[in-house]
Amino acid sequence: MTKKTYLRHLAGEADKLFNGQAIEQYAAICYRRQTGGQDLEVLLITSRESGRWVIPKGWPMDRKLPHQVAEREAWEEAGVKGKARKKSFGYYTYLKSLDTGTTVPSMVQVHLLEVSSMSAQFPEHGQRRLQWFSPNEAAAQVREPELKGLLRMIEGALAKEAKTRGATPK
Numbered sequence: 001m002t003k004k005t006y007l008r009h010l011a012g013e014a015d016k017l018f019n020g021q022a023i024e025q026y027a028a029i030c031y032r033r034q035t036g037g038q039d040l041e042v043l044l045i046t047s048r049e050s051g052r053w054v055i056p057k058g059w060p061m062d063r064k065l066p067h068q069v070a071e072r073e074a075w076e077e078a079g080v081k082g083k084a085r086k087k088s089f090g091y092y093t094y095l096k097s098l099d100t101g102t103t104v105p106s107m108v109q110v111h112l113l114e115v116s117s118m119s120a121q122f123p124e125h126g127q128r129r130l131q132w133f134s135p136n137e138a139a140a141q142v143r144e145p146e147l148k149g150l151l152r153m154i155e156g157a158l159a160k161e162a163k164t165r166g167a168t169p170k
Contacts, residue, residue, distance in 0.1 A: 022107050023106045024107050026059075026066045026109050027058075028110070028111055028112075029089065029111070029112050029151065029154065031135075040134070040158065042132070044138050048128060053131075053138075055110070056070070065086070066109050070110075071113060074113055075123075078124075078128070079119040079130075082114050088109045088110060090110050092149075093108070135151050139151040
């Protein structure tokens, strides 16, 4: 689906967004730094249904905060261990296809998650492909325009955060 077609399809569902019929999900942008701490990489996974590149995301869970759901989904879908930031990094909207065949807009709250380790065995192992990309390459792989923007902002946001931390007296 081309960007123009995707945006047109999403715009066609705008009335659901405005009428409070959107669903909410939580996601993790999993990232790591390569040797020397210079090269930033972002993990993308394939969706089980369409095989398109996405980030780990899921539904709200009882007694779990949004960043905890993002951590849980990163583990279940990609075998990632790490700490997700409590503060959201941003949001994106996409059309979730339901089992009924209908689509519903989903507002996805995204949390940055620095990967500390990965496991070869995890709940959805064998159901998805995993691949590391530079942030710009990752942005080129995903379909959702707002997610593309978030992926392109990661390096700058992390650099700003590191600069702020470095300027803070210890």
